[in-house]
Amino acid sequence: MEYMLSEALPIHSGGLGNVAGDQLKAASDLGVPVVGVGLLYQQGYFRQEIDAHGDQLALYPVNEPNQVPIRPVRNVDGSWLRLPVTLPGIKIWIRTWEVQVGRTKLYLMDTNDPANLAHDRAITSELYGGGSELRLKQELLLGGGGWMLLEALGIKPEVCHLNEGHAAFAVLERAHSYMKENGVPFQHALAVTRAGNVFTTHTAVDAGFDRFSPQLICQYLTLLAERLGITLNELLALGRANPDDHSEPFNMAYLAIRGSGSVNAVSRLHATVSRRLFQPLFPRFPEADVPIRHVTNGIHVPTWDSAGADALWTEMCGKGVWRGDLCDIEEKFRAVDDRRLWTMRNLGRTALVEYARDRFLRHEAGHGASPLQLDEARSVLDPDVLTLGLARRFATYKRPTLLLYDRERFARILTNSQRPVQLILAGKAHPQDLPGQALIREWVDFARRPDVRSHVVFLSDYDMLVAQHMLAGVDVWVNTPKRPWEACGTSGMKVLVNGGLNLSVLDGWWAEAYSPNVGWAIGNGDEFPDDAAADRADAEALYTLLENEVAPEFYDRDDNGIPAAWVARIRESMALLTPAFSANRTVRQYTEEHYLPAAAAYTACAQSLGRAGTLVLAWRQDIARRWKNVRFGQLEVVRHDNQLMFEVEVSLAGIDPSAVRVELYAAARNGDAPVCQQMLRKAFRPGTALAYTYSTTTPATRPATDFTPRIVPHHPKALPLEIDRILWQK
Numbered sequence: 164m165e166y167m168l169s170e171a172l173p174i175h176s177g178g179l180g181n182v183a184g185d186q187l188k189a190a191s192d193l194g195v196p197v198v199g200v201g202l203l204y205q206q207g208y209f210r211q212e213i214d215a216h217g218d219q220l221a222l223y224p225v226n227e228p229n230q231v232p233i234r235p236v237r238n239v240d241g242s243w244l245r246l247p248v249t250l251p252g253i254k255i256w257i258r259t260w261e262v263q264v265g266r267t268k269l270y271l272m273d274t275n276d277p278a279n280l281a282h283d284r285a286i287t288s289e290l291y292g293g294g295s296e297l298r299l300k301q302e303l304l305l306g307g308g309g310w311m312l313l314e315a316l317g318i319k320p321e322v323c324h325l326n327e328g329h330a331a332f333a334v335l336e337r338a339h340s341y342m343k344e345n346g347v348p349f350q351h352a353l354a355v356t357r358a359g360n361v362f363t364t365h366t367a368v369d370a371g372f373d374r375f376s377p378q379l380i381c382q383y384l385t386l387l388a389e390r391l392g393i394t395l396n397e398l399l400a401l402g403r404a405n406p407d408d409h410s411e412p413f414n415m416a417y418l419a420i421r422g423s424g425s426v427n428a429v430s431r432l433h434a435t436v437s438r439r440l441f442q443p444l445f446p447r448f449p450e451a452d453v454p455i456r457h458v459t460n461g462i463h464v465p466t467w468d469s470a471g472a473d474a475l476w477t478e479m480c481g482k483g484v485w486r487g488d489l490c491d492i493e494e495k496f497r498a499v500d501d502r503r504l505w506t507m508r509n510l511g512r513t514a515l516v517e518y519a520r521d522r523f524l525r526h527e528a529g530h531g532a533s534p535l536q537l538d539e540a541r542s543v544l545d546p547d548v549l550t551l552g553l554a555r556r557f558a559t560y561k562r563p564t565l566l567l568y569d570r571e572r573f574a575r576i577l578t579n580s581q582r583p584v585q586l587i588l589a590g591k592a593h594p595q596d597l598p599g600q601a602l603i604r605e606w607v608d609f610a611r612r613p614d615v616r617s618h619v620v621f622l623s624d625y626d627m628l629v630a631q632h633m634l635a636g637v638d639v640w641v642n643t644p645k646r647p648w649e650a651c652g653t654s655g656m657k658v659l660v661n662g663g664l665n666l667s668v669l670d671g672w673w674a675e676a677y678s679p680n681v682g683w684a685i686g687n688g689d690e691f692p693d694d695a696a697a698d699r700a701d702a703e704a705l706y707t708l709l710e711n712e713v714a715p716e717f718y719d720r721d722d723n724g725i726p727a728a729w730v731a732r733i734r735e736s737m738a739l740l741t742p743a744f745s746a747n748r749t750v751r752q753y754t755e756e757h758y759l760p761a762a763a764a765y766t767a768c769a770q771s772l773g774r775a776g777t778l779v780l781a782w783r784q785d786i787a788r789r790w791k792n793v794r795f796g797q798l799e800v801v802r803h804d805n806q807l808m809f810e811v812e813v814s815l816a817g818i819d820p821s822a823v824r825v826e827l828y829a830a831a832r833n834g835d836a837p838v839c840q841q842m843l844r845k846a847f848r849p850g851t852a853l854a855y856t857y858s859t860t861t862p863a864t865r866p867a868t869d870f871t872p873r874i875v876p877h878h879p880k881a882l883p884l885e886i887d888r889i890l891w892q893k
């Protein structure tokens with residue numbers, strides 16, 4: 164839906180686009196053969212202006228196609244490649260563009276074609292604007308149109324990576340292509356092609372999934388269902404937890420899961436959260452068994468390092484270090500001496516202070532400030548003072564105002580005469596998010612207080628350029644989400660390469676990156692049932708850290724004027740975390756753990772006209788038909804010599820025993836890991852209802868009541884995601 168590649172191509176809003184853009188760049192660096200597909204928005208995401216009252220104004224400058232780094236996609240005869248797509252009742256033209264991203268290409272589509280009606284030309288005018296009908300049209304273009312574009316270009320990917328559910332219609336279009344080519348029905352085509360689709364989920368809140376009303380889906384997808392040869396209800400079922408609930412909205416993330424071979428979350432903690440969010444698709448699964456893994460995001464280091472940091476890394480580790488395998492850079496970088504590091508930090512902070520003053524001055528001048536006020540603006544901040552940075556999307560759940568929980572205490576921290584602190588802020592709130600905008604006003608009001616005025620600056624229009632300056636210069640990056648609602652977060656990773664330190668709630672990436680010698684953790688990872696308690700505890704922890712640890716360590720100087728403990732912390736954070744949270748690591752992990760296995764699985768499935776796909780499909784259909792009659796009979800447990808022997812009768816209702824697995828399961832409890840062991844078929848009594856007996860023994864280290872037999876469908880060629888039912892003995 165968005166790509167953040169450069170300020171020069173504003174088709175992004177925030178974190179999601181950042182991840183897509185940085186991974187595309189890293190794929191180019193590593194030579195992973197990838198193309199990106201996205202939309203070209205005539206106005207991109209809104210630009211922010213803060214007026215004299217502290218209110219946010221939304222502005223929409225136009226992306227002039229001849230002033231952004233794109234060019235039309237040409238057919239061999241030199242004509243512009245335009246694609247006809249059909250939305251209900253009308254054919255519209257998609258225009259196509261390409262962007263060169265290093266060695267990779269990004270293809271973009273828009274509908275601003277003079278042949279389209281005015282309201283169709285506007286489909287791609289804005290990112291995250293309008294209502295759900297417009298969003299549905301955009302997603303039909305992105306997923307459906309995107310796949311058609313690849314076909315028109317003769318690009319036949321083995322793997323299709325859905326970066327968030329917005330693009331999930333691609334799985335239907337891909338299945339449709341396969342149907343056409345191989346003359347098979349939709350279910351078969353989906354069974355084969357899903358093996359080659361990879362889905363990354365990016366939200367930690369259920370409300371973050373795109374959902375469309377059944378009416379809208381009927382209005383827009385009737386034609387597609389016809390093309391796929393399925394009923395509208397069958398299509399709707401792909402986006403529902405309960406296919407029989409005709410009022411349930413259509414969830415794009417559910418479609419993505421049903422159309423993919425693997426699913427991953429974007430941090431370890433987010434995987435835990437996602438297993439809970441997607442549990443409705445895996446009824447009766449223990450949460451830990453819901454097949455969602457994680458690839459923690461990373462950032463494209465060369466995009467976010469400052470010139471000073473780049474020079475230092477090059478000196479320590481050699482040129483082009485971020486394109487290599489990153490193996491020995493931790494060790495090489497550790498050799499950097501204190502003075503060199505501290506000089507780099509001082510230069511970075513000074514450059515940021517100058518940038519912030521300049522930007523703030525221009526802002527004030529543009530709002531009719533008096534000469535006296537302009538003088539004041541010219542001298543805000545101090546290049547020698549401990550500098551905190553905080554920039555977020557201003558949404559209430561991200562708690563961007565936690566530092567203001569106790570204003571007086573925070574003002575005292577800022578204005579401490581021995582150990583002063585200053586803060587540079589930025590962030591936008593969605594134009595429809597009024598509570599978010601109120602949070603911006605709180606900060607702007609606070610920054611105007613005479614006592615803190617020279618210590619706090621809010622920079623308007625947070626974007627890539629502002630971010631680059633902030634992340635290169637701050638000493639400490641502050642992040643205060645409410646755990647566990649930050650899926651990953653990437654801005655904190657961007658300070659690593661520049662020697663900034665993180666002070667953050669143990670959420671998203673920081674929950675796996677934090678250790679006491681690389682930064683600071685707000686709280687200890689506890690989650691609170693009520694918001695007020697969480698805010699109180701986290702604010703207290705945050706202030707205490709600033710007062711007792713962060714500021715004292717920064718100002719504790721040795722004979723050379725260097726804060727030795729601080730510099731040691733920077734060295735550790737840079738050496739240890741920069742490579743681990745780089746997009747280089749992320750893209751390698753995607754390639755090894757997802758792309759290559761998906762390519763292999765798809766190829767295997769598609770072989771000999773999808774014979775494997777046919778078998779898997781037949782297995783699935785057989786299970787679906789007979790599952791409701793599968794049942795357990797008697798369970799017998801015998802204790803013998805510190806062993807527990809379990810024996811259970813089973814009726815498989817005509818399912819071949821090779822098509823299921825009977826397992827003995829015990830959930831994790833009191834520090835004991837979960838147990839899952841296969842039970843073996845022991846007896847077969849043809850002609851009887853409970854024809855099979857399965858048994859197994861296990862060490863009697865836990866009470867027998869902890870264990871429950873269960874039946875799980877099994878097929879050697881099935882994807883983990885295709886196994887979505889479990890029958891428990893009790």
Ligand SMILES: *Cc1c(COP(=O)(O)O)cnc(C)c1O
Nearest residue numbers: 177178181626627630652653654
């Ligand atoms: C990195 C970045 C983001 C995303 O940061 P999070 O920490 O994930 O919220 C958003 N906007 C800009 C401009 C960025 O550079």
